[in-house]
Amino acid sequence: MKNKAYEKDLPLTEAVFYILLAVRHPNHGYGIIQEVGEMTGGRLVLGAGTLYGAIQTLEKKHWIKVYSAEEGSRKKKEYLITDEGMGVFKAERERLAELLENAQLIDAVVK
């Protein structure tokens, strides 16, 4: 496996998975919640506390970085995935692909 370096960080929680996905382009807090909500058809609505905690952790791990902080009265911070975050996400995608592939096996027994 080429992504061995990231294996210790896997699996990602669903929240982290979708947050990383939502910051593949610069995105701010409320935008992340909206985008994740749309992607999952309203199934996953991130709570403000969950998102705040995750952003703090991801920033500390250098998986995401602050892209811009608007100057002036409204300080909307935007976040962007880093190369490292991208690496972790791709390793997770590989893991999930393996899961999905193996999941096919269940069809052989169900008639």
Add this chain to the structure above:
Amino acid sequence: MTRFRIYFDKDEETRWLNRMAKNGYAMDNFFLGFYQFSPCEKGEWQYQIDIGHGFCGVNDNYADFMEEMGVEIVQSWGPWVILRRKAAEGPFELFSDVDSRIEQYKKILLMFKLVFVIEFFCLALEVYGGVRGSAMAWVAACLIAAVVVVFSNMIIRTKKKIYELQEQKGEAPPEYNRQQVSLLISMGFLINAVNLILQDAIPLPLRYIMLGLSIGLILFGSFKTALRK
């Protein structure tokens, strides 16, 4: 309108604040157990309580983030943060998964443990003072003992909540059967403290009755706690 309440359990506090808001009273200030409410439309606000990162719960980053979410920081008290949002903006839940809920309870647990250790240390000091002959030290010792019991209960309760959530996640939490300590013990200590403070004002027979009552409560509470296991 002002109400006096003491909550150590943030879930119970949240439920109470939301019940008040549902009845048309929005909490907008807190000071040492005194909650101030102002009239609002019934069910206009939804309240949540967050435990911030570090000793001070609210920093600029947190405040900006919550503002962006349409969440108002009503009051912060150390790491304890009371938040509210208009109900019209949809259901207001702080945490959307088990992991972040566990994280929060772990922070609360750490806080309770810290307070417990400090209180316990104070208790030892006061008992030492009492043994050396200070009457006021015994009063303080009784009051602190009552608080120590409450906090040991909160630690047990919070641990149980964490283990419940871990089980919900599919993890196998350690066996945990610790029972809560009966609050009658706390009450016994409180009555004894009152008895000691007011010893000159209370007539003698009543003082013996109160002393008996407090010892009785402490003993009965201890037995009750022991029998629960």
